[in-house]
Each structure stands twice: as structure tokens, then as C-alpha cells.
Amino acid sequence: MKEKLATAATLDIPDDTATTCLFTDASDVGWSLIVTKVVSFDPKVPATDQQHRLLYCMSGTFSSSQLNWTVIEKEVFPIVTACDKLDYLLLRPKPFRMYCDHRNLIHAFAPHESVKKHKLLRWSMKLVNFRYVVEHVPGPANVWVDMISRWAGNHTPTVRVKRLKAVRSQSESAASETRSPAPLRPLDAENFIWPTLVELFDTQSEFEAPVDAERNADGLLMIDDKIWVPSEAKDLIQRLCIVAHCGAKGHRGQHAMVAHLRRLFAIEHLSAVVSSFVGKCLLCLHSRGGGIIPRPWGETIECSSRNDVLHFDFLYMGESYGQSKYLLVLKDHATHYCELVVADTADISVVTEALLDWHSRFGIPPEWVSDNGTHFKNEVVAELCRRLKTKQSFTLAYSPWINGSVERANRDILQVMRAMILEYKLSYKDWVYLVPMVQSSLNHTADPSLGNRAPVELFTGLQCPTPLKEFYLPETGELQTIPDSDAIDEFLEKLRSSIHDMHKDVEDQREKQRLLNKKRQRGENIVNFAVGDFVLRSRVDEKHGNKLQVTWIGLYRVVRAD
Numbered sequence: 001m002k003e004k005l006a007t008a009a010t011l012d013i014p015d016d017t018a019t020t021c022l023f024t025d026a027s028d029v030g031w032s033l034i035v036t037k038v039v040s041f042d043p044k045v046p047a048t049d050q051q052h053r054l055l056y057c058m059s060g061t062f063s064s065s066q067l068n069w070t071v072i073e074k075e076v077f078p079i080v081t082a083c084d085k086l087d088y089l090l091l092r093p094k095p096f097r098m099y100c101d102h103r104n105l106i107h108a109f110a111p112h113e114s115v116k117k118h119k120l121l122r123w124s125m126k127l128v129n130f131r132y133v134v135e136h137v138p139g140p141a142n143v144w145v146d147m148i149s150r151w152a153g154n155h156t157p158t159v160r161v162k163r164l165k166a167v168r169s170q171s172e173s174a175a176s177e178t179r180s181p182a183p184l185r186p187l188d189a190e191n192f193i194w195p196t197l198v199e200l201f202d203t204q205s206e207f208e209a210p211v212d213a214e215r216n217a218d219g220l221l222m223i224d225d226k227i228w229v230p231s232e233a234k235d236l237i238q239r240l241c242i243v244a245h246c247g248a249k250g251h252r253g254q255h256a257m258v259a260h261l262r263r264l265f266a267i268e269h270l271s272a273v274v275s276s277f278v279g280k281c282l283l284c285l286h287s288r289g290g291g292i293i294p295r296p297w298g299e300t301i302e303c304s305s306r307n308d309v310l311h312f313d314f315l316y317m318g319e320s321y322g323q324s325k326y327l328l329v330l331k332d333h334a335t336h337y338c339e340l341v342v343a344d345t346a347d348i349s350v351v352t353e354a355l356l357d358w359h360s361r362f363g364i365p366p367e368w369v370s371d372n373g374t375h376f377k378n379e380v381v382a383e384l385c386r387r388l389k390t391k392q393s394f395t396l397a398y399s400p401w402i403n404g405s406v407e408r409a410n411r412d413i414l415q416v417m418r419a420m421i422l423e424y425k426l427s428y429k430d431w432v433y434l435v436p437m438v439q440s441s442l443n444h445t446a447d448p449s450l451g452n453r454a455p456v457e458l459f460t461g462l463q464c465p466t467p468l469k470e471f472y473l474p475e476t477g478e479l480q481t482i483p484d485s486d487a488i489d490e491f492l493e494k495l496r497s498s499i500h501d502m503h504k505d506v507e508d509q510r511e512k513q514r515l516l517n518k519k520r521q522r523g524e525n526i527v528n529f530a531v532g533d534f535v536l537r538s539r540v541d542e543k544h545g546n547k548l549q550v551t552w553i554g555l556y557r558v559v560r561a562d
Contacts, residue, residue, distance in 0.1 A: 012037060012053040014089055020096035021052065023137075024078040025145040029067070032059035032148035033078040035089050047099050048141045055089055058082070059148045073119060075102040080123045083130060095131035101139040101146070186242050195239050203233045223266040231268040240265065241277045254278045282555070301333060301369060301393075301405075306459050309333035310358070310365040311406035314346040314375065315413060320429045327435065328354050331409045333369075336447060337459035338409050340439045342432055346373070348380050355384065362459075368392045369406075409442070416441050449513060533558045 014020070019041035023034045036052035058081070062074065069077075079098065083090065090096050139146065186192060193199075197218065204221050207230040213221040221228045229237060244260040257274050267273060278284055303309040315327040328341040328350055339358065343350040358364075368385065370376040372394050385392045416438045417431055426434070443456045444464050454464040529535055536554035 009054050009057075012055055014055060014092070015039070016093050018053075019094055020055070020090060020092055021047065021050075022079070022082055022090065022096055022098045022132075023142060023145045024075070024082065024098070024100050025142055025149045026074040026078060027146075027149045028062075028074075030059060030061045030149045031074065031078040031081075032145045033057070033082050034145050034148075035082065035086060046141070047097070047135065047137055056086060057148070058086075072102065072104055075100060075105055076120060076123055079105070080126055083126050087129075090130055090132075095133055098132050098134045099137040099142070100134070101137055101142045103136050105134065186246060192242070193239065195236060195243065199236065200227060200229070203230060203236055204228060206230075207232055226262070226266040227264055228266045237267060237273060238277070240267075241274065245277065245281065303333045306335045306337075307332060307362055307365050309367045309369060311369045311409075312351070312354070312376075313370060313406045313410065314343070314373070315410045316346075317417075317431050318428065320432050321427075322432060324432050326350075327413065329406055329409055329413065330354060330358060331406050332365075332455070332459055333405055335455045335458035336405075336409075336442075336450060337455040338439065338442055340413070340435050342435055346375050348375050348378055351375055352380060352384060359388065364388045364390055366390055369395065371395050412442060413438055529558055529561060531558050531561050 015037055018037040018039045021036045021038060023036070025032055034054070035056040036054055038050045038052055041050060058078075060081075062069070062077075066074075066077075079100070197220065201219055209221050210223065210228065213223050213228050216222050229240070231237075240261065241257070245257050254271075254274050257278065258271055261267065261270060261274070301309060309332070310330060311333060312328060312330045315329055317325060317327055319325065323344045324342050326343040326346050328343055328346075329338060330341070331338040339354075341350065341354045355364075355368075368390060370392070377394060381392065417434060420426075420434050420437060421428055421431070424434075443459075444454050446452050446454050446464070450458060456462055457464050534555045534557055536552035537556055538552055
């Protein structure tokens with residue numbers, strides 16, 4: 001005990017006339033700091049050669065998420081800890097001197113420099129109350145704090161198994177095919193060997209020739225004046241396909257490739273071989289690929305009552321002669337009744353006014369459905385939703401088919417708008433004046449999915465006017481009106497009083513259409529890839545595409561497939 005007391009480091013008392021020094025360092029798993037004082041500090045002498053007296057020593061280890069910090073964050077942590085817990089030692093009349101072996105900290109904590117990273121910015125705010133001078137000290141000279149920071153040692157992280165998942169392993173051939181994808185440009189590969197007549201002759205000699213094969217002047221076996229290629233020569237056939245498909249041939253497709261090969265070669269089952277080759281061509285997958293498969297992410301909304309679910313979305317219409325650029329589309333889910341609101345910008349004020357206006361005329365729907373735009377997903381709409389006792393639902397990003405009801409309305413709006421601009425010979429910037437006519441056209445057009453009813457009939461119970469109510473008679477030279485009859489009035493009265501029955505017909509029609517769609521799909525589109533597979537990704541998340549850009553980009557490797 002006496003020996004330990006005699007050899008232990010003696011702590012000194014803080015002195016306002018002395019210069020306080022702070023040494024810090026960090027390793028992968030630990031950190032340390034030492035606070036000293038120098039009574040007669042000489043700026044010309046290196047910091048390690050000064051006469052230091054120990055004031056305080058502190059160290060610790062990084063745990064959990066701290067182990068994932070960057071190097072500069074680990075180096076800054078002991079400095080922030082010292083300013084937070086040892087302020088009674090560092091707050092002195094003289095500024096304390098901070099020494100570190102990480103040169104970037106000089107720029108990070110220099111008072112005249114701006115900190116870009118948010119975490120470092122928050123930590124640097126704790127140094128605002130201190131007066132300090134940052135100096136760099138070489139790593140070998142910063143031996144004491146470096147030694148303390150490494151005392152924790154490099155522990156091997158333990159792994160805890162949280163979940164085990166049993167999967168069926170693929171065959172070795174399929175696995176090898178999946179793990180090693182074909183080259184993107186095989187014609188430019190260094191190991192590509194161009195087919196020659198000598199190779200064709202040698203290949204024909206290795207296999208038994210067909211009965212109808214005849215040799216030409218060069219010694220090659222010919223069938224109908226075409227060079228016979230044995231079906232067993234897989235490598236040669238593949239290289240012939242590469243020449244006929246890649247490079248200057250422009251990846252034209254299966255039929256063009258078959259036509260090129262059939263001019264010169266006789267290959268058994270050529271169409272099947274070409275089909276398999278084209279299906280594995282990565283450049284063709286990028287440019288043509290398959291269709292985008294809507295994965296079942298999100299619940300399908302089912303509603304059979306009017307004004308139960310309200311969809312809304314902003315539709316960009318382009319420039320106008322005024323300042324209006326957007327249409328806010330509000331659509332009832334069950335009846336397809338919609339309202340169009342012209343807006344200058346897609347902001348929250350337009351959404352709030354439109355929802356309150358809908359509420360004043362028809363009442364508030366129990367559920368709202370929209371995408372995740374900031375004009376829909378914000379505190380104002382959330383507070384309005386709470387006060388009106390309704391529920392707000394959001395669709396998944398980059399999955400427009402989930403909010404297909406209003407997306408279909410957007411497509412119809414653009415289609416009708418283009419037709420009216422051509423019909424009335426207007427400028428495309430006059431679209432604002434056509435909005436009432438477009439809304440009327442959408443709401444007064446019968447839809448087969450609604451049981452051949454118009455949305456205005458199902459939503460309001462009002463009769464749907466028809467343009468055939470008036471017709472022209474050449475004999476009179478005037479427009480004649482079809483006279484009303486008691487039978488028509490009685491029928492319309494029954495129509496207004498039987499909204500519920502019409503909704504039932506609409507629901508039956510939708511059920512028939514749903515069953516028909518399922519029959520056409522021929523099964524569910526399930527995830528057909530596994531971990532380790534190479535896949536391509538579509539550009540569905542890009543709003544503005546270029547016509548010359550390919551549809552599919554990649555390759556990407558699947559690292560997780562739940």
C-alpha cells in the first residue's frame with residue numbers, strides 16, 4: 001500500500017495564474033483525456049516538453065451505436081466530455097490550450113470556421129462559453145492519452161441470433177448461374193473469341209453429321225446451302241448469337257436475330273435458342289425489360305357508400321396566361337364524383353380551403369386518402385383532421401396504383417382537356433377556362449363500372465342531362481326540345497329515391513370486374529427473387545424522364561428479401 005501511494009500520480013490544485021492544458025485522444029473502442037497545468041508556459045517549447053502538473057484524468061469505452069461513429073466523431077467526444085464535466089477546471093482567466101493528434105479537429109473547432117455536420121455543430125455549441133486555443137500534436141508525442149484510450153483493448157463483438165429463417169437452397173447449377181451474371185457487353189470482353197471457318201470445321205468433325213448434310217468446296221458440312229452447326233456446340237452457338245445480336249446489330253430483338261442466323265447457319269431449334277439468349281441479354285433487359293409489377297404493398301381500399309372515402313391529389317397542368325399551374329382533384333371513392341380546384345401553387349392553404357368547402361356542401365368524409373406530399377402530410381391537415389373527427393390515410397411512395405382512383409381521374413382530366421383544346425382551337429395556356437367544362441364532363445358521363453350511371457346521379461341523386469335533349473329538324477330550321485312526359489318524371493323520381501339500390505348495382509358490377517381482372521392475371525404476382533440474385537430496378541421513382549434513357553437500371557444484388 002505504501003509503495004502504491006508513493007508511486008501514484010499526485011493531483012495538483014488549479015491555479016488561475018497557470019496555463020491549463022487539455023490532451024485528448026480516442027481509439028476504435030475507447031477514449032481518454034488528461035487535464036494539466038503549466039506554471040511557466042513557454043510558447044516556443046513543444047507542449048510535450050513543458051513542465052506539466054496533473055489536474056485530472058478521465059477515460060471510457062464506446063458502446064452500442066458509438067462504435068459506428070466516424071473517426072472525427074470519436075476524436076471530438078472526449079473534448080465535449082471535458083467541456084461538459086470539467087468546466088470548473090477549464091473556465092479560467094487565461095484560455096486553456098487544447099492538444100489533439102487529429103489535424104481535422106483544428107478546422108472543426110476553430111472559432112472562425114463553419115461546421116457542416118449536424119452532430120459536430122451541436123457539440124461545438126458546448127465550446128461557445130470557453131476560451132481556448134486548438135493546437136495539433138504529433139501522434140507519437142501524444143503518448144499518455146493514446147495509451148489510456150487503448151487500455152480497453154479491441155474486444156471481439158458478440159453476435160446475438162434474433163431470428164432464424166429456413167429457406168430452400170437452390171441447385172448448384174442454378175446457384176452458380178445466379179452468382180455469376182453474364183457480362184454486360186460480351187462482344188467487348190477480352191476473352192471473346194471470334195468464330196472462324198476453321199473452328200466451324202473442327203466443331204463439325206467432333207459430332208456425327210446429319211444424313212442430309214453435304215460438304216462444299218471448303219470442306220464444311222452444309223444443309224440447304226447453310227453451314228451446319230451442331231446443337232451440342234453450346235459455346236460456338238452462343239458466340240454466334242453474340243455476333244448476330246450485339247454491337248452494330250443494335251440488339252434488335254428475337255425475330256431479327258433469327259433472320260440473320262438463318263441466312264448462313266442451320267441450327268436445330270434456332271428460335272428457342274435465340275429466345276433464351278435474348279431473355280438473358282442484360283442490355284435488352286435495361287432498355288426493354290418487362291412491365292412494372294405492382295407489388296401488394298398497402299391495403300386496397302374498399303368502399304360502397306357515397307362520401308365515405310375522399311381521394312385528393314395535385315395535378316400539374318403547366319403554364320397559363322395567369323399564375324395558375326395546378327389542379328387540386330377531389331374524388332369520391334364510391335361514386336367517382338369529383339371536383340376540380342384551380343390553384344397557383346400546391347400548398348396547404350389550397351388543400352384546407354377545398355376540404356372545408358367540400359364539408360360545407362356534402363359533409364365531411366370519414367376517411368381521407370392522399371400521397372405523402374408536404375402539402376398533405378403536415379400539422380395543419382393533421383389538426384384539421386382531428387377537429388373534424390376524420391381519418392387521414394397515406395399511400396406508399398412510388399406506388400401510384402394504390403391511389404389508383406384519383407390517378408385515373410388525373411388521366412381522364414388530361415385526356416378531356418387535350419380534346420377540348422383541340423375542339424375549341426384554344427391555346428394550351430387557356431386550360432383554366434376549360435376546368436368547369438371538364439368537371440361537368442367527368443361528373444355527367446355514364447361509367448360501365450358504375451352500372452352505366454353518371455357520378456352526379458349516384459352522389460347527388462340529380463338527373464344527368466343529355467346533349468340529345470335537343471335536336472335539329474331541317475324542315476323547321478330550329479332546335480326542337482323533347483317534351484317531358486309523366487313516365488319520365490315518375491322514373492326520375494324513383495331514381496332519386498333509390499340511391500341505395502343503384503349503389504348495390506354498382507357494387508355488383510365492381511365485383512364482376514374484380515373477378516374478371518383476377519382471372520386475367522392468372523395467379524398472384526409474388527416475389528420471384530431471393531437473396532444473392534441480381535436484379536434490375538425501374539425508373540418509376542424519377543419524375544422527369546428522358547426518352548433516350550433506358551427503363552431499367554442496374555445491376556443490383558439482393559441482400560434482403562423478406
